[in-house]
Amino acid sequence: MICDAAVPLAPPAALSAPAPAVPGGSDVVLVVDDVPDNLAMLHDALDESGYTVLLATRGEAALQRAAQALPDIILLDALMPGMDGFEVARRLKAAPATAHIPIIFMTGLTETEHLVAALEAGGIDYVTKPIKPREVLARMGVHLGAARRARQDASQAHQARNALDAFGCASITLRAGDGRILWQTPLARELLQGWFGATGPWAPESVRDWLRRHVLAENSAGPPAPARTEPAQLNVEQGARRLTFRLHQQAGDSAGGGDWLIVMRESSDAQIIGSMGLAFGLTAREAEVLYWVVKGKINRDIGAILGASPATVKKHLERVFAKLGVETRTAAAAMALNRVRLLHPQFGG
Template identity: 45%
Template sequence: MLRPDPLRDVVLIVDDTPENLSILHTLLDKSGYTVLVATDGAEALDRARRLPPDLILLDAVMPGIDGFETCRRLKDDLQTRPIPVMFMTGLAETEHVLQGFQAGGVDYITKPIRPAEVIARIASHLRNSRQVVQTRAAMDAAGQGVVAVDPSGKVLWLTPLAQSWLRSSLDDHGRLPVALCSWLHDALEAREVRAFELLAASEQLIVSRLRGGAQGEELLLIQCKAGSPGPAALMQAFALTPREADVLYWVAVGKTNRDIADILGMSPRTANKHLEHVFEKLGVETRTAAARMALNAVTLHTTQ
């Protein structure tokens, strides 16, 4: 399996025409991106789930699963939902453009492609995507996660910490547990209701309604009753700098160096350097050992 360079953004190109793939691959590679390719919708879905790219360039018209249906399936999957999708199409009629946006696309480019325009649009959407990631991660800074759901309890988006807590509790369609959905219904009807306690991933979570969001979404605040390996506790336990504590915190949550870099607004190289310092101070050699020490230290701290 191809392992992308952690210092380069990854773009997945999906097109059934070899000539288009070759042109785009060369263009993106020269522009500093790591490029993955797929020749149909089914292959694109598989690649995106196994190795989520930072952006997808998706041909609208393909045999089998067309681009519009592929995009809908990507947006139905909680793992691939955040990935921005740009459509490539020779269909410039309004109905096709609208169909792309309704399927979940963020932009479209018409064929034949204009190289400078493609690179500019990709760079813009990647910047926007990073800002969203960093903003949502900032919500976790105090050890509190946030999840946005529709009135039926289907998850629209969630912060990294909330995802780590709720991953095992969501059903196959990305919906909250039945009991929590019932609580949400009561909360919407009553306007005010007591917080809901949920056992997830061996932790006791406290869920409360934060506020109504945009386009009918509901924002829920999630707190861990037993406490999480917060950066402040890790600084105290291991004499870490604030940045080292932040990095160790996200390692304990299960994030990769690339995820940590995006969340903290730093380069993957800088994140790796901080992690090396953490390893030295903890006297360990692996991420697993570092995460175990972080979790054990905080468990001892909260029980004293």
């Protein structure tokens, strides 16, 4: 007789070791059935085919074994005493650790409503009893192959996002229709929280509006627009700091505006302000004032940025004029821009 406490048909090590630790890397199958003859037949067929087999005869034991071993696939009897297979499947799919595991139902029920119930509970497929091992193996092969490809795609996407982070770029995928963030790299999450205080699933309103404007422009009627040499870009500034959003590519279908991969980069012009100070012998505050003059800001705006009065800004600017040997804002800005561009070609007014 087979029992959950000690299942003699499976190697003892296979009962407790998680799937990645199985010698040889064979796929791990959890078979759940309350009929010993069914377990024996499936165990032998799966074992001969190179699978590592775990067994359970009750729903509670199946949940425990799945959480411990994280099998690659589960063969699950639909009708069992106590907790039936439908409830087992629902609980497995509700748990983040086991939600990804494909479930194939084994059922003697052939009514359409029962088969639909199996799929609605989280099953990916079903086989009908009496069990035919060759059919089970064929179905398993299809779903294990699909699961491997999904894991590989997820791994490649994860590596790509990590690569963007490694180069100082954060990335998010954003749904244009409602502004929901579908995924984000750790650096993107950190930047959004630091700049916008955003911790939820929605992008900041300014980013959502910018993306919607872009999508509307792309989808608007009329003659084709000339090819864009630069991707659409949004700049958010805080003092001399800047957070740039660039559209990289459409990451999903175009329904509702589509899903878009957006790359973010944080930069600061603090080094440029320092270069201005060194080039013209300015104090730190004078260099900041000149920086914002180059940016086209008036004294009132500069005062608001630096936390000073317009009168104080005017006094700093008079000293800047004297040190540069100029008399107007335009001349000061032109001289500063020409000098700084020699050291920072990317800097513009």
